[in-house]
Amino acid sequence: MSDPLTHPLVRTYLASVDKEAAVLSGDRRRDLVADLREHIESVLPQGADDATVQQALDQLGTPREIAAAAIAEEPGVNPLQPESNARTTLTLGMMVLAAPFFWVLGIGLVLAVPAAVRIWRSTAWTRRDKRLGSICALSPLLVTPAAAAPFAFADGLGLAALIGAFLIAMVIPLAGAIRLGRSAARLHLHAA
Numbered sequence: 156m157s158d159p160l161t162h163p164l165v166r167t168y169l170a171s172v173d174k175e176a177a178v179l180s181g182d183r184r185r186d187l188v189a190d191l192r193e194h195i196e197s198v199l200p201q202g203a204d205d206a207t208v209q210q211a212l213d214q215l216g217t218p219r220e221i222a223a224a225a226i227a228e229e230p231g232v233n234p235l236q237p238e239s240n241a242r243t244t245l246t247l248g249m250m251v252l253a254a255p256f257f258w259v260l261g262i263g264l265v266l267a268v269p270a271a272v273r274i275w276r277s278t279a280w281t282r283r284d285k286r287l288g289s290i291c292a293l294s295p296l297l298v299t300p301a302a303a304a305p306f307a308f309a310d311g312l313g314l315a316a317l318i319g320a321f322l323i324a325m326v327i328p329l330a331g332a333i334r335l336g337r338s339a340a341r342l343h344l345h346a347a
Contacts, residue, residue, distance in 0.1 A: 158196075159195060159196055159200070159208065160195065162203065164208045165208060168191075169192065171218035171219075172188060172222055174218075175221070175222035176221075177283070178281055179222075179225060179226060183225070183229065187222075191215070191221070195212075198211050236342075237278075237342045238278065238279045242277075243277075243279065243336065245273075246270055246273040246277065247335060249267070249292075250270040250271075250274075250288065250291065250328050250331065250335075251325065253270060254324045254325040254329075255321045257295040257296060257324065268293075270288075270292045274335070279338070279342055280335060280339070281338075284335055284338050287331055287334065288334075290331070291327050291330065291331025291332070292328055294327040298327060299320050299324040300320075302320040302323035303317065303320035306319060
């Protein structure tokens with residue numbers, strides 16, 4: 156006899172609820188999943204077959220419905236909502252373009268700070284995504300000098316070394332933009 160909570164359908168269901176409820180605090184999400192685990196364990200017999208498990212999960216509702224209900228109960232928490240592709244592209248473009256211009260007359264900072272603000276004001280990303288995006292957008296402030304230092308000590312800081320440092324500094328904002336872009340695209344797919 157197997158534990159109903161180890162059934163693949165149950166594990167997938169609980170993981171989906173956790174993902175759909177990403178805008179909730181970690182504690183609230185853990186409580187929600189724990190309550191669901193407890194309920195599932197109480198209604199499913201040991202060794203339940205796939206049909207019985209699926210029927211029990213269907214009676215609970217979809218992961219999206221459960222997450223939406225939990226989100227609606229939390230004051231000040233709004234569900235994730237997709238933004239226009241143009242707005243997302245502009246925000247992520249500002250984030251990536253800030254890196255090569257960070258130390259050129261402060262242009263990078265003029266791009267990175269509004270990108271970080273736009274990320275935080277967005278309804279398309281979780282708090283975790285927003286923290287990651289902000290760190291990535293502002294990372295060239297520290298990464299560029301750190302990347303330029305070895306060049307400066309080795310051969311002096313020439314144009315090629317400076318360009319190399321800027322390219323290295325672009326890696327983090329680019330990786331962050333790809334991550335946020337994928338999150339936004341998944342949200343668009345769910346909304347469709």
